[in-house]
Amino acid sequence: MVHYDIFGASGEDAPTIILSSGLGGSGAYWTPQIEALSEHFRVITYDHLGTGRSPGEVPEQGGIAAMADDVLELAEELGLKTFSFMGHALGGLIGLEIAARQPEMIDRLVLINAWDKADPHSGRCFDVRIALLKNSGVPAFVKAQPLFLYPAVWMSENAERMNAEEAHAAAHFQGEQNIMRRIAALRSFDIGDRLAEITHQTLLVATKDDLLVPYTRSVRLSNMMPHAELALLDFGAHAVNIVDAPKFNKLVVDFLSRV
Numbered sequence: 001m002v003h004y005d006i007f008g009a010s011g012e013d014a015p016t017i018i019l020s021s022g023l024g025g026s027g028a029y030w031t032p033q034i035e036a037l038s039e040h041f042r043v044i045t046y047d048h049l050g051t052g053r054s055p056g057e058v059p060e061q062g063g064i065a066a067m068a069d070d071v072l073e074l075a076e077e078l079g080l081k082t083f084s085f086m087g088h089a090l091g092g093l094i095g096l097e098i099a100a101r102q103p104e105m106i107d108r109l110v111l112i113n114a115w116d117k118a119d120p121h122s123g124r125c126f127d128v129r130i131a132l133l134k135n136s137g138v139p140a141f142v143k144a145q146p147l148f149l150y151p152a153v154w155m156s157e158n159a160e161r162m163n164a165e166e167a168h169a170a171a172h173f174q175g176e177q178n179i180m181r182r183i184a185a186l187r188s189f190d191i192g193d194r195l196a197e198i199t200h201q202t203l204l205v206a207t208k209d210d211l212l213v214p215y216t217r218s219v220r221l222s223n224m225m226p227h228a229e230l231a232l233l234d235f236g237a238h239a240v241n242i243v244d245a246p247k248f249n250k251l252v253v254d255f256l257s258r259v
Helices: 027-038 063-077 090-102 122-137 138-148 152-157 161-171 176-188 191-198 217-224 245-257
Strands: 002-006 016-020 042-046 083-090 106-112 201-207 228-233
Touching: 002 027, 016 063, 016 090, 027 245, 042 063, 063 090, 063 176, 063 201, 083 090, 090 176, 090 191, 122 138, 122 176, 122 245, 138 161, 152 161, 152 217, 176 201, 176 217, 191 217, 201 217, 201 245, 217 228
Parallel strands: 016 042, 016 083, 083 106, 106 201, 201 228
Antiparallel strands: 002 042
């Protein structure tokens, strides 16, 4: 079972949202969202299997579907019949998988820089990251990681934070095998032929300056999902929820609170 944390509202009837992070897999990724969301909802964060405080081995087979199973097991343990779900990149794919497989469990979806099928450009970025890990080791891999997450000007203005994140990522690295299997899951995911079946109210958040995932992937989702709306932002890169947390949080709270 994965490690999880619960914030905000309590009680069986409290509206609940599960937050699922990207390749790094850490629930702490959502720290900039916790206070804003906790004022309105019961918020559940979790560390993906094989990351953070959820030690273990990512299955060689199963991909995103196996990661969705982890969330469904968590929901069962907590007695959740329905919940909203917010996922960043890989976490967004998990949300799509759950919504397609067990639509009755999902209330609303928030998908950040997600996709139905990996873009060729994203594949090139994955190749670079794999080459760094295999040929130059963990220090080079974690040093390059912010380049795929944040705008250059924001990294420049937050140099001390970048150093701290690098040190933390190196100290808590999830292991080469787990990284490779998680990247393989990203690359093999393809839900394009099921998107029309996902009829949940969905907020798609994408950024034009995302280096890792072209925003056109979110445009494609918005065109193929019957009840999806797209919030396309100019600035914020891949980790827009960190770079501009106030704007992002307002978007999400407004969407989830809408009658």
